[in-house]
Amino acid sequence: MGSTDGSWRTxxxxxxxxxxxxxxxxxxxxxxxxxxxxxxxDLCQDVFLRVYLARERYRExxxxxxxxxxxxxxxxxxxxxxxxxxxxxxxxxxxxxxESPGLACEQRETALVVxxxxxxxxxSLREVLALRHDQGxxxxxxxxxxxxxxxxxxxxFATALHRLRDQLAALGPQLEEK
Amino acid sequence: xxxxxxxELLPLHAYGDLSADEAAEVDGHLAECPGCRAEFAALTAVRxxxxxxxxxxxxxxxxxxxxxxxxxxxxRGRWRWAVACGGLALGLMxxxxxxxxxxxDGQQCVVRWGTPPEIVPPARLVESAPDTMxxxxxxxxxxxxxxxxxxxxxxxxxxxxxxxxxQTNARLDALVRTIARRFQEAERDVDALYTAQFRPxxxxxxx
Numbered sequence: 001m002g003s004t005d006g007s008w009r010t011x012x013x014x015x016x017x018x019x020x021x022x023x024x025x026x027x028x029x030x031x032x033x034x035x036x037x038x039x040x041x042d043l044c045q046d047v048f049l050r051v052y053l054a055r056e057r058y059r060e061x062x063x064x065x066x067x068x069x070x071x072x073x074x075x076x077x078x079x080x081x082x083x084x085x086x087x088x089x090x091x092x093x094x095x096x097x098x099e100s101p102g103l104a105c106e107q108r109e110t111a112l113v114v115x116x117x118x119x120x121x122x123x124s125l126r127e128v129l130a131l132r133h134d135q136g137x138x139x140x141x142x143x144x145x146x147x148x149x150x151x152x153x154x155x156x157f158a159t160a161l162h163r164l165r166d167q168l169a170a171l172g173p174q175l176e177e178k
Numbered sequence: 179x180x181x182x183x184x185x186e187l188l189p190l191h192a193y194g195d196l197s198a199d200e201a202a203e204v205d206g207h208l209a210e211c212p213g214c215r216a217e218f219a220a221l222t223a224v225r226x227x228x229x230x231x232x233x234x235x236x237x238x239x240x241x242x243x244x245x246x247x248x249x250x251x252x253x254r255g256r257w258r259w260a261v262a263c264g265g266l267a268l269g270l271m272x273x274x275x276x277x278x279x280x281x282x283d284g285q286q287c288v289v290r291w292g293t294p295p296e297i298v299p300p301a302r303l304v305e306s307a308p309d310t311m312x313x314x315x316x317x318x319x320x321x322x323x324x325x326x327x328x329x330x331x332x333x334x335x336x337x338x339x340x341x342x343x344x345q346t347n348a349r350l351d352a353l354v355r356t357i358a359r360r361f362q363e364a365e366r367d368v369d370a371l372y373t374a375q376f377r378p379x380x381x382x383x384x385x
Contacts, residue, residue: 016240027236040234045246048238052247110230118228132193133228139195154190161189164224165217 009055019048025135026072032130033076035119036083047075069135069145073127080123117167125160128153179207184214192221 008014023044030043050071058067118126131142139150139157146153184207190196191204208215276291 012240012244015244019238019240019243023236023238024233028233031231031234037234041236044236045238045243048240048243049246049250052243053250107230110227111232114227115231118231129228133225154195157193158186158189161192161221161224164228165220168224168227169220 006058006060009058015052015055018051022068023048026068028134029069029072029130030076032118032134033073033123033126034079035115035126036079039079043075043079047072050075063141063144065135065137066141066144069131073145076127077123113168114164117164120167121160121163125156125163128156129160129164132157179203181207181211181214184208184211185217188214188218188221192218192225 008018026047027040027044030040030047031037034040034043047068051068054071058064118129121129127146128142131137131145132139137145139153142148142153143150148156184204187196187200187204191201194201196204208218277293279288279290279294281288281290
């Protein structure tokens with residue numbers, strides 16, 4: 001995950017470098033947790049805006065990635081709250097992976113099935129799945145981001161994977177065959 | 179290890195999150211159990227499938243971020259000013275409604291709210307105390323005259339009462355004399371009647 005020095009707080013060029021370094025991991029995290037491809041770009045922008053505004057409060061003794069993903073988590077949870085308030089259920093959101101260029105037809109179908117299966121998970125399971133699978137954090141690091149004991153997170157992660165296995169078996173039998 | 183225990187550990191094993199001892203135990207069970215082996219293969223397939231979803235292509239512009247931050251700071255600043263001014267106005271209105279009064283007098287600080295109670299001066303025990311000797315002498319003279327007048331009145335009443343008493347005594351004496359005279363007359367009448375009734379039978383002897 002790596003850490004970063006504090007120069008980005010005062011140096012615009014260093015901040016631009018930080019954005020370039022972290023924009024893809026943050027976008028991936030938001031894609032998994034919010035499960036709404038249309039909003040990822042705006043939410044990603046919002047995360048870095050929050051980082052910029054809160055830069056004075058960042059302490060260099062803390063791991064930068066933990067702090068950054070806490071901000072991303074809060075942004076994602078705010079977005080989910082707004083969506084719940086607007087009455088838009090999660091399972092009706094269809095990820096736009098089938099429009100991704102450069103993917104073979106079969107790959108696009110698999111990606112769509114997986115995205116739907118992930119979107120059907122509860123948010124608490126999507127959070128731990130995104131941080132463990134996509135960001136490669138260990139459970140102690142995830143515990144610091146989410147403020148949940150590592151043992152609980154291991155249990156959630158196991159539940160998420162089992163549910164995905166069931167969902168994918170139901171939605172896409174071809175995965176089992178591959 | 180039995181199958182349910184292994185089943186709980188398989189997701190962690192698929193990601194290499196088990197300790198070396200646990201991993202060895204799970205691997206030993208997988209070598210002997212086709213059902214758990216199939217489950218482990220399915221979980222491994224899920225792990226691979228998760229990577230099938232391509233990451234979103236996003237481009238975050240740091241210039242846009244800094245401009246948005248400046249704009250948001252300005253908006254926040256305006257909001258803070260508006261809130262501060264509104265709070266100050268509300269506070270002043272509240273103080274006016276409370277009629278708050280803060281005063282520093284000598285060695286005391288007075289904080290008072292509401293309408294102050296009406297100050298009632300203490301009642302004077304002596305309404306008009308003599309201020310000078312002349313006034314005192316005048317009051318003594320008036321008191322002496324008042325005393326003399328009261329004494330004269332008492333004496334006059336005594337005299338009237340004395341005359342009334344003498345007249346009453348005289349009337350009582352006259353009444354006593356009248357009663358005595360009437361008693362003597364009645365006694366004579368009784369003697370005369372007795373004599374007239376009983377002399378021929380027992381002359382000179384009373385019954």
